[in-house]
Amino acid sequence: MFKKNFYGTCRLIRFNFRKDRLHIIFWFIALVGIAVSYAYSYPSMFSSEAERLIMAQTLNNPAMTAMLGPVSDPNNYSYGVLFSHEMLLFTAVAVAIMNILFVARHTRMDEEEGRLEMIRSFPVGRLSSLASTLIEMLIINILITLLHGIALGSLGVESINFRGSFFYGAALGIVGFTFASITSFCVQLMENNRHTTGMAFGILGFSFLLRAITDINAPKLSWLSPLSWSYKIEPYAHNKFLPILISIVFSLLLISLSLYLNSLRDLGKGFIPQKKGRAYASKTLVSPLGLAFRLQRTGFFTWIIVMFIFGLTFGSVFVDIDAFFKENDVLARLIPQDSEYKLTDQFIGLLMSIVSIMATIPVLMFLLKLWQEEKSGRIEALVSKSLSKQKLFFGFFSISIIFIAIASFVSVLGLYLSANAVLPDSLEFGMLLKANLVFIPSITLILSFGVFLIGYLPKLTGVLWGYLGYCFFVIFLGDMIQLPGWMKKFTPFDYIPKIPVEEIKAMPLVILSILSIGFTILGILCYRNRNLQQNA
Amino acid sequence: MNVVEVKNVSKKFGKFTALHKIDLSVKKGEVFGFIGPNGAGKSTTIRILLGILKPNSGYAKLFGMDAWKDAVEIHKRISYVPGDVNLWPNLTGGEIIDLFMQLQGSNNKEKRDVLIQKFDLDPTKKCRTYSKGNRQKVALIAAFASDADLYILDEPTSGLDPLMERIFQECVEEIKEQGKSVLLSSHILSEVERLCDRVAIIREGNIIETGSINQLRHLTQTIFKVETVKEVRDLDKLDGINDLLVEGKHLSFQVDNENIENIMAYLVPYGIKKIDSTPPTLEELFMRHYEISSDEKEV
Numbered sequence: 001m002f003k004k005n006f007y008g009t010c011r012l013i014r015f016n017f018r019k020d021r022l023h024i025i026f027w028f029i030a031l032v033g034i035a036v037s038y039a040y041s042y043p044s045m046f047s048s049e050a051e052r053l054i055m056a057q058t059l060n061n062p063a064m065t066a067m068l069g070p071v072s073d074p075n076n077y078s079y080g081v082l083f084s085h086e087m088l089l090f091t092a093v094a095v096a097i098m099n100i101l102f103v104a105r106h107t108r109m110d111e112e113e114g115r116l117e118m119i120r121s122f123p124v125g126r127l128s129s130l131a132s133t134l135i136e137m138l139i140i141n142i143l144i145t146l147l148h149g150i151a152l153g154s155l156g157v158e159s160i161n162f163r164g165s166f167f168y169g170a171a172l173g174i175v176g177f178t179f180a181s182i183t184s185f186c187v188q189l190m191e192n193n194r195h196t197t198g199m200a201f202g203i204l205g206f207s208f209l210l211r212a213i214t215d216i217n218a219p220k221l222s223w224l225s226p227l228s229w230s231y232k233i234e235p236y237a238h239n240k241f242l243p244i245l246i247s248i249v250f251s252l253l254l255i256s257l258s259l260y261l262n263s264l265r266d267l268g269k270g271f272i273p274q275k276k277g278r279a280y281a282s283k284t285l286v287s288p289l290g291l292a293f294r295l296q297r298t299g300f301f302t303w304i305i306v307m308f309i310f311g312l313t314f315g316s317v318f319v320d321i322d323a324f325f326k327e328n329d330v331l332a333r334l335i336p337q338d339s340e341y342k343l344t345d346q347f348i349g350l351l352m353s354i355v356s357i358m359a360t361i362p363v364l365m366f367l368l369k370l371w372q373e374e375k376s377g378r379i380e381a382l383v384s385k386s387l388s389k390q391k392l393f394f395g396f397f398s399i400s401i402i403f404i405a406i407a408s409f410v411s412v413l414g415l416y417l418s419a420n421a422v423l424p425d426s427l428e429f430g431m432l433l434k435a436n437l438v439f440i441p442s443i444t445l446i447l448s449f450g451v452f453l454i455g456y457l458p459k460l461t462g463v464l465w466g467y468l469g470y471c472f473f474v475i476f477l478g479d480m481i482q483l484p485g486w487m488k489k490f491t492p493f494d495y496i497p498k499i500p501v502e503e504i505k506a507m508p509l510v511i512l513s514i515l516s517i518g519f520t521i522l523g524i525l526c527y528r529n530r531n532l533q534q535n536a
Numbered sequence: 537m538n539v540v541e542v543k544n545v546s547k548k549f550g551k552f553t554a555l556h557k558i559d560l561s562v563k564k565g566e567v568f569g570f571i572g573p574n575g576a577g578k579s580t581t582i583r584i585l586l587g588i589l590k591p592n593s594g595y596a597k598l599f600g601m602d603a604w605k606d607a608v609e610i611h612k613r614i615s616y617v618p619g620d621v622n623l624w625p626n627l628t629g630g631e632i633i634d635l636f637m638q639l640q641g642s643n644n645k646e647k648r649d650v651l652i653q654k655f656d657l658d659p660t661k662k663c664r665t666y667s668k669g670n671r672q673k674v675a676l677i678a679a680f681a682s683d684a685d686l687y688i689l690d691e692p693t694s695g696l697d698p699l700m701e702r703i704f705q706e707c708v709e710e711i712k713e714q715g716k717s718v719l720l721s722s723h724i725l726s727e728v729e730r731l732c733d734r735v736a737i738i739r740e741g742n743i744i745e746t747g748s749i750n751q752l753r754h755l756t757q758t759i760f761k762v763e764t765v766k767e768v769r770d771l772d773k774l775d776g777i778n779d780l781l782v783e784g785k786h787l788s789f790q791v792d793n794e795n796i797e798n799i800m801a802y803l804v805p806y807g808i809k810k811i812d813s814t815p816p817t818l819e820e821l822f823m824r825h826y827e828i829s830s831d832e833k834e835v
Contacts, residue, residue: 007608008639015635019624113622118675120588121616121688122639123608266549267588273550 005263007125012132013139016106024140027098031091031172032147038087039152039160042079052077059085066212066313070219072234078159080236084168086477092230093208095144095172096179099137100200103183106133109193111268120267130184130262134255137180145173164236171230174247178226179204181251181258188261191270198302205306212313226250288387288395295373296366296399303362307407310358311414314351315421344426348435349498350475351415356439356493357472359407360446363400364464367450370396371458380532390528397451397520404443412436435499441512442492446471448519455526458533537600539564539686539717540585544594547580554580556741557594562686562717567708569732570721571822577741578721579619582690585719586616598686612641615679619691619721621671623663629674630659636678648681654703668695680707687711687718693727705731725818737822752821757790759814765807774799785809 017024046052056077059068069089073081107130110116116129125131148169153162183200190196207225214222222228229243265271284290293300370393373379383389412432419427446468453461471491478488488494495508540562547555555577562568572578583589584596587607596603598610623632633648652659655673663671672695679687687708693701701724708718708731722728728735729749736746745752757778764785771787772780776795781788791799816824 004605004608011639018631019627022626114618114620115622115624117583117586117588117618118616118621118636119639120607121586121611121614121618122636123611123641124639125608266590267583269549 003125005125005127006131007128008123009125009128009132009135012119012124012128013136016132016136019106020102020136023102028143028147031094031144032151035087035091035148036151036155039079039083039157040155042083043157046079046082049077052079052082055082062216065215069211069228069231070215072231073237076237078236079157080159080161080164083160084164084171084231084235084237088168088171088231088235089227092172092175092227093204095141095176096204096227097201099141099176099180100183100197100204102137102140103133103180104187104193104197104200106136107184108187108190108196111187112192117267127259127262130187130259134180134184138177141173141176141180144176145169148172159236161236164239167233167239168235170244171233171235174233174244174251175227175230178229178247178251181254182226184258185254185261187270188258188265189270189272191268191272191274195270198298209309209313288391289398290395291382292366292369292392292395292399296369299362299365300399300403303403304406304410307355307359307411308414310355311411311416312418313414314355315415315418345500346498348427348432349496349501352435352439352498353475353493353496354472355411355415355436356443357468357475359404359411360443360468360471362407363403363443363447364450364468366399366403367396367447367454368461368464371454371461374458374532383532389532390524393454393524393527400447401444404440404447408436408440409433431500434504438499438504438509439493439496441509441516442496444516445492445512445519448516448523451523452519452526453523455523455528455530537564538562539599540568540719541597541600542581542585542594543596545581545584545591545596546593547577547584547589548592554741555584555591558738558741558743560736560743560746562719563734564717565712565715566733567712567718567720567731569728569735570719570738571723571725571728571735571818572738576738578738579690581738582616582688582719582721585688586614587611613685614688615640615682615684615686616688617672617675617679617690617692619694621668621675623666623671623674625664626662628660628662629657629666629670632663632674633659633678633681636675637682640678640682640684642682642684644681644683648677651677651681651707654707655700669697669700672696673700676704676707680711685716687716689718690721691723692720693722693724701727725822729818735818749818752818757792757816757824758796759790759816760788761810761812762787762803762808763810764803765809768803768806771799771802774802 046055056071056074060071060074065071067089068085071077071081071085107116110119110129119129120126145166146169149162149166152160152165152168179200182203183196186196186199186203190199204227207227211222211225211228214220214225215228223232223246226247229247232243233240261271282290285294370379379389379392382392412429416427416429416432446464449467450461450464453464471493474483474487474491475493477483492512495512497503497505497508538561540560542558542560544557544559545555546553546557558577558581560581570578570581580589584591585598585603587603587605587610590604599613601610603610623629627635630652633652637643637648655677657670657673657677661670663674666674672692676692679689689708693704696704705727708720711718712731718731720728720732732749734746734748735752737744764787767785768782768787771777771782771789774795775798776792777799778790778792779788
């Protein structure tokens with residue numbers, strides 16, 4: 001029976017690697033490349049131990065703990081500890097995303113598209129598809145572990161030794177594989193690929209929030225979040241085995257459950273049945289805006305909730321900052337003494353820029369949906385009716401614009417509510433809103449880049465995600481790891497005045513707005529004059 | 537010996553009954569047609585044969601082995617082409633043909649290349665650029681190049697042009713000559729009529745008719761066009777006459793096959809100048825079956 005269920009698994013594993021080879025190489029280069037270049041630059045950035053200690057204390061506050069996880073060893077803040085504190089959690093999230101995407105693509109997507117049916121018509125066991133995918137992920141995650149261990153270990157940076165580096169790699173590998181098994185479970189419940197990845201990403205997001213909150217208030221409870229297992233290994237400090245063990249046991253249990261559920265269900269079905277839809281189109285559907293909205297309704301509301309929670313999380317952590325900094329002599333020196341503003345106020349600008357970068361993700365997604373629809377040939381069906389391309393375009397564009405407005409308000413509301421719950425009357429709503437609204441021109445600028453690319457070179461729209469990643473990287477980590485200042489000049493977010501510390505300056509806002517409008521108009525003109533593309 | 541043997545198979549999806557106690561058999565060396573409207577249960581039946589779905593009752597056997605339990609063994613001897621072929625967008629057609637053949641356990645490069653040429657497929661293109669017809673060709677080439685004893689084809693020509701459809705028919709005939717069996721589910725009735733030895737008609741999860749095409753014709757009516765010397769009277773009062781059209785001495789009508797004798801006898805005295813009879817096409821058979829069933833439904 002065992003042999004029958006898993007017949008042909010080896011062949012499928014080879015086939016999976018054949019399909020994925022480019023993806024895998026891309027991920028490996030990106031992950032290891034960033035880790036190595038980071039770790040390598042530390043000795044030149046922080047030459048003395050005193051500098052590292054200052055850094056440790058800068059990072060060891062509630063806001064940073066929420067974002068990066070706790071410092072594993074505050075007393076011995078070596079290069080290794082510093083490196084893993086800054087890099088590990090975010091890299092682990094990236095590895096988790098990679099695992100979710102790979103597993104969903106090879107299992108539920110193949111099943112949904114009918115490719116699994118084709119595979120199953122060959123002498124292949126019932127569970128071979130799921131098993132081959134999970135074994136492929138196991139191998140990939142082991143490779144991630146080994147590559148990080150070897151690459152980081154051989155850099156020869158003081159305290160970044162082989163032993164710690166292999167634990168660092170293992171921290172990424174176990175989180176990756178845990179999320180591979182979580183996804184394999186979601187596949188059994190959900191009937192289509194969108195819901196499967198949605199559920200898996202939901203669990204990932206929840207894990208991040210859970211560990212952010214528990215790391216600050218109740219570190220023991222953060223064991224409940226699989227993401228915490230990465231930094232609980234404490235690479236370069238204590239190199240603990242326990243989290244590795246827990247994740248292996250957890251993954252094996254979950255995989256057994258997934259295989260069992262998979263053997264029970266019919267092909268193409270999930271344990272959570274899909275809802276039935278409407279038999280007739282509602283009135284709102286029958287307009288470009290209505291259509292654009294209906295297609296993305298779930299995403300639209302989900303992102304509004306995400307923005308609100310994001311605001312809540314930020315609000316709850318950064319109120320403590322003032323007290324924390326006052327108690328700490330070393331850090332007190334970092335704050336300009338003559339500043340009339342509280343430290344909290346100085347953080348608002350940074351927080352708002354991060355909130356805005358976050359909000360840009362869905363804004364771009366809603367716009368780029370138009371290109372996705374075009375690629376799949378569905379736009380053709382619409383344009384062949386009496387509906388012009390421009391009208392359709394404005395439908396999708398409007399969703400993005402409406403979202404910008406709602407997202408600003410909602411995230412500020414979340415921030416305001418949680419901040420004032422912790423410390424009454426600490427922050428003014430109007431001031432927060434103003435601090436957030438000034439970022440709108442930078443969001444619209446990136447949106448207008450999107451419009452321009454859709455019109456001019458739609459195949460390159462993927463570049464926008466890379467650019468947005470760059471913005472986040474430079475704005476969020478730029479000061480912390482002391483990147484050169486010019487790197488910030490390439491992001492629109494840097495030109496925005498940081499309220500309340502800085503005065504509102506009209507010039508940058510006006511220039512960004514004019515650029516936004518310019519790129520948008522240019523993009524629309526190109527879009528109107530170009531052919532529809534399909535199967536691109 | 538029956539290559540396919542389905543007995544009493546029912547399949548439910550939740551409350552919905554997709555198949556209702558169906559029986560089906562395909563003999564060795566025979567091309568068996570499987571026809572029915574959308575949603576009648578053709579693909580469900582085929583998935584049960586492939587061991588992808590488990591029947592709620594009854595059994596399905598291929599080569600005498602159980603379709604669900606012995607799926608792996610059975611699949612070494614079959615080839616399957618689905619109606620809606622989806623392929624991995626980042627692989628080429630040639631790569632997928634090779635993969636499919638390897639998975640099935642065949643390795644006949646020569647046959648593969650001949651078929652690629654016959655079907656006029658460019659195997660170097662990525663699958664994302666293929667049209668529906670080209671994706672179907674990929675699956676058909678892989679299936680026909682494989683060495684199987686039973687070919688299960690689920691509406692395999694729905695995206696092919698007439699030229700390719702003819703090549704498909706040639707391939708099926710070639711297989712048949714080699715003594716292999718084919719289960720062909722199709723909408724294109726002329727294709728079924730040309731290729732199939734026996735046919736089963738399925739509707740709403742029930743097999744409503746099985747038999748050779750000739751047998752099926754006996755169950756129904758023949759169309760007559762007659763020209764007589766004298767005008768015929770009161771023909772409509774006879775039993776078994778349908779769709780009677782009278783234009784002077786020109787008549788056209790349909791007759792239940794069992795009443796042909798009576799009607800001919802009645803017509804002879806009027807002097808038959810010209811007579812033209814056509815057996816019903818499969819399409820008419822098909823439509824008639826549906827009409828009957830929907831009439832029953834209304835009652």
